[in-house]
Amino acid sequence: MATEDRFKQSVIVTLAKRAANRCSNPDCKAITSGPTDDPAGSVNVGEAAHIYGANPGAARYDADMSSSARSDISNAIWLCGNCHKLVDDDPNRFPVGLLFEWQREHARTISDLVGKAGADVRERYEKRHLDELGRLSYLAERLILEKDGPWEYRLTAEVLRFEMAPVLRRWDALQRGLYMKPATRVAKVDFLSWLDDRMAEIRVMIRAFGELSNVEFARAWGAPGVPGIESDIISVCRLYREVCEACLAWEETVRFSTVDDVYIEVRDLLVGVAGGIIDEAAKVPDFMSKILADNRAEGQFLLSMKLSLPDGWSDKMNSALARARRSHS
Known part of the structure; x- marks a missing residue:
């Protein structure tokens, strides 16, 4: 994997927090962080997975995508190690659109769990707002909703x-x-x-x-x-x-x-x-x-x-x- 296409550590940390350290696969939702035998230690089994593949030959790779877009958090989904392997081994069963839907639905679920005020109202607003904008790629929709960086x-x-x-x-x-x-x-x-x-x-x-x-x-x-x-x-x-x-x-x-x-x-x-x-x-x-x-x-x-x-x-x-x-x- 090209270095510039990897997720930065800051992106990985933020992604894990936004997912509440839970796998974003709706059929899994495994907790990806927990204690070790060492009272001062912890273990992490979660991974920042690329939605669009990071390099040629990778699952869901898009040659027209720039390195910055591939390594951006908008192209990331938090999964446990098992689910990461699952989606990359069978990209036809787990296409780009499905993973974006997983990511979006997981974010909504976590917002509800942490008691984020107005989560339901925001969800309705986001859906209507995106509908008004017409047909867009999943990545464009995520960029609009998150409005991160430039x-x-x-x-x-x-x-x-x-x-x-x-x-x-x-x-x-x-x-x-x-x-x-x-x-x-x-x-x-x-x-x-x-x-x-x-x-x-x-x-x-x-x-x-x-x-x-x-x-x-x-x-x-x-x-x-x-x-x-x-x-x-x-x-x-x-x-x-x-x-x-x-x-x-x-x-x-x-x-x-x-x-x-x-x-x-x-x-x-x-x-x-x-x-x-x-x-x-x-x-x-x-x-x-x-x-x-x-x-x-x-x-x-x-x-x-x-x-x-x-x-x-x-x-x-x-x-x-x-x-x-x-x-x-």
């Missing part, structure tokens, strides 16, 4: 990862030619208008991408010293996904369009233009995860994203259009 940035990275994953998979499949859609024929007389429409759409998508990246995320995170607003963070992440979906739809429109022979070169130059925006957007959650992994949650950080056409693209397009016009006339 939670705003961890939440942003996780929601972006969750929301963008289907788009990135589809974009990869499109580039590899793994699916097709019915072709749309663009008549020769309509091609230049069709081209103008595609370029206008690209400008709108670039403008939206820049506004979300440079303005809206910072607004959702809140001013320095002011907590962020989870609903705003999630909203911006979903708008980010929608921009990427629009870029993917644009690429499909271009790639599955049939044009007259004189305009094939022009059409082919459009391929990948909107996909470049998707590639740049994919850098954001990775960048944020790296900052968190390096424990640099304070300060200013710059991510440079290049939203520009390939070198020489404009000259190639102008030349292709000129040749098309000569052939057309």
